[in-house]
Amino acid sequence: MIIGIDLGTTNSLCAIWQQGQAVMIPNALGHHLTPSVVGLSDQDEILVGLAARERLLTHPQLTAAVFKRYMGSDRLMSLGTQKLRAEELSALVLKSLKADAERFLGQPVTEAVITVPAYFSDAQRKATKIAGQLAGLKVERLLNEPTAAALAYGLHQNEPESRFLVFDLGGGTFDISILELFEGVMEVRASAGDNFLGGEDFVEALIDGFVEAVGKPAGLSDKQADAYIYQALRKQAEQAKRALSGAEQASMTLEFQGQLLSWTVSDSDFAKLAEPLLKRLREPIERALRDARIRAHELNQIVLAGGATRKPLIKKLVAKMFGRLPAMHLNPDEVVAMGAAVQAGLKMRDAALDEVVMTDVCPYTLGVEISEQLAPGRYEAGFFLPIIERNSVVPVSREQTVSTIQDQQTAVLVRVYQGESRLTADNIFLGQLHVPVPPKPAGAVSVDIRFTYDVNGLLEAEMTVQDTGKKHQLLIEENPGVLTPEQVQERLRELQKLKIHPRELLVNAALMARADRMYQQTRGEDRLYIGQETARFQAALDTQDETIIKPIREELQRILDEIEGETWL
Amino acid sequence: MSSSPWHILGIEPTQDQREIKKAYARLLKTMRPEDDPQGFQRLRDAFEHAQFLADHLPPPAAEPEAQHAEERGEYCQHCGKVHEPLENVPEDEKPVVETLRPWIYELSDLNREDQVEQAIRRLRQMLADPYLRDNEKHQQIFEDGMLYLACDDRQVKDPFVQVLIEQYHWTEADNWLAEREPQTADYLRVRMLEADALDKVEQLFLLIEEEGEDAAIAAFDLALESDTLFNVDVKALFEGELMVGLSEFEPLPPTFLHHIAARFGWQQDHRHLQAYQPLAWRTLEQALNRQNTPPIY
Known part of the structure; x- marks a missing residue:
């Protein structure tokens, strides 16, 4: 399975x-x-x-x-x-x-x-x-x-032929894909995105708004300075963000150095805070449409995915960009x-x-670094030669040929990059390989570089020296930021040492954690009440008898829901 | 030896994209990308090649200027659709449709002959005509005809559509059209945005001539932030037309050109410009490169 x-x-x-x-x-x-x-x-x-x-x-x-x-x-x-x-x-x-x-x-x-x-x-x-x-x-x-x-x-889909665009704004990432459906084939025409843009950024925007409006005047200028304060603010911001999906305003409060800071945010304030984020959503959309060579009006549907697309702000943006309302059936x-x-x-x-x-497609361009001749005899390194163009259908295999630029050159350094910039400095380095070549006059030796990109998004490069027919392979495997197989084994051993909380007790653990959190967040009567009930729950847990625990757990759950509304997910 | 894409797809050369897709889809089920990567790539290359060939085969000879089809129910070369046969019109509406059709054709023809002012004048006269003014049914049938002009008649010009929209309020949220045919209302809304975008392009060139590049740059930045260009299609049109206009503009305004090239990221990504109008892009690319070439020592 x-x-x-x-x-x-x-x-x-x-x-x-x-x-x-x-x-x-x-x-x-x-x-x-x-x-x-x-x-x-x-x-x-x-x-x-x-x-x-x-x-x-x-x-x-x-x-x-x-x-x-x-x-x-x-x-x-x-x-x-x-x-x-x-x-x-x-x-x-x-x-x-x-x-x-x-x-x-x-x-x-x-x-x-x-x-x-x-x-x-x-x-x-x-x-x-x-x-x-x-x-x-x-x-x-x-x-x-x-x-x-x-x-x-x-x-x-009921229509046998259609084109649609998926607008996927998750917690931390933003993706756009354009698809075409025909004869049982689902073809991704283009994908684009931003790996550092998501629902979490909208929460951060609210935190920043709070700090700016009421935090700074009270002496709180760095939201990250204290982990507790940051988490308390996050919680408030998340709740406010959710509230703003339905209401026209929401409020955030924080106890800071003995004073109670409180801020009311309207949906237009939120829209203003979110504006830089909304702007960043545009670029990938335009790029995907251009790459797919499809005009927005030719799309049969705009489909929303990811929890963050529930925000009215996002729906409004999509409607305005595409001149129609998006679909959200699922x-x-x-x-x-x-x-x-x-x-x-x-x-x-x-x-x-x-x-x-x-x-599916490979959403970015893959290529190698080359030197370009800017004037006779004057070369400059650091230019990007694309081999697989972005939004090529995968698996895909493409070849480009490079030549030596110096007399008696004995090796060609193949440096592999991913990105869209003309300059490799602005692209992401993936790996490199020295390919030995026979010493000859400049330009007399050529190397074919073949890139093969598979359905899982893994890249292999094969270099063939034309003179000798010798092949060299580079499997892009050990790039920076990736564990080697030995490290993986070691990590596996380390992880096995960790004790995992028993699954069947998670319900109790989650409720207890919530009660503790709410105890910290509330004041006065509510706080006393939660404290009392939590103690009762702890006593029940100590008996380890599910028949005793269950009714008390349900009671505590009801009380907590009453105080802050149901737990959102 | 490489086979022709048609051979791999197992079909005769054709310009019919649908047939190409069908052949590809059929074979794809036996050469899935994850099971047969080599077979799939060969098939995929053939598919893309065939699609390209189909698009670039010489187009069928241009058709002569067409007149309105005379017969009801006949395919009309002029409008590109079949005129509604009168048999489908309810009995009581037939005489009304027969009376109004020439009116509608007249407006279409005036548009086609670029006499938009005259068309608007005639429209106003028609609306004031007692035949329409005093009869709700007639008004309704006429409005249907106007909607047809605004959406389906490619001869009809934007200013005329603008007048129709002002007259009938089709793009407003509480109009009958929004409820009954939301896609038509969306289309009209975008069409008006596009007209506005084209107008903005024209204004920019006027500004360059009359007030200089700096004024045009400021206006361009403002336009980019405007509600009109929020729609992605409209923005793409704006970008394309600006490029074409610039390539024909003499002398080329260098500061303005660099500014918009930077704002649109033309140096990094220009495949869409090439597709929009290859010659215009080539002209601009040369200009941009000329100014970018580092000095040679």
């Missing part, structure tokens, strides 16, 4: 293809969404999901979130005394989803399709694969998120996971999907 996983910045989900449809898998709390948050409990056990998210405020030093942003980098995040990479934290989330799937299916699960932002780089894709490996999952396929959303939508939080399940079904050759073929 292959499962489909949407490993998101804010939330992660898991789904399977069953009896001809995508089925969402609930987690230990019965939710479809598992917050992508990892924490250490007071007993030094790993907590994943809602329980960990609730502890962001009460135990910021023991909790990590938004780590997807650091995939493919060497950045370490602390969990108490432990230092973990983004792959490892992601692996812990994946492990938790895997356990949910195993419980749901009643059988072990070892293979998965995992979605990644279309615009994820080579290093970020590899890091995602490694995260799967660390979680004990063989990653059958990395699927681009907007393509996944399109797969889910495509199967629900739950935008779940649509990517559903598409991953469809892909898993395709992988398993499910009969219901027999007539469907999907083709």
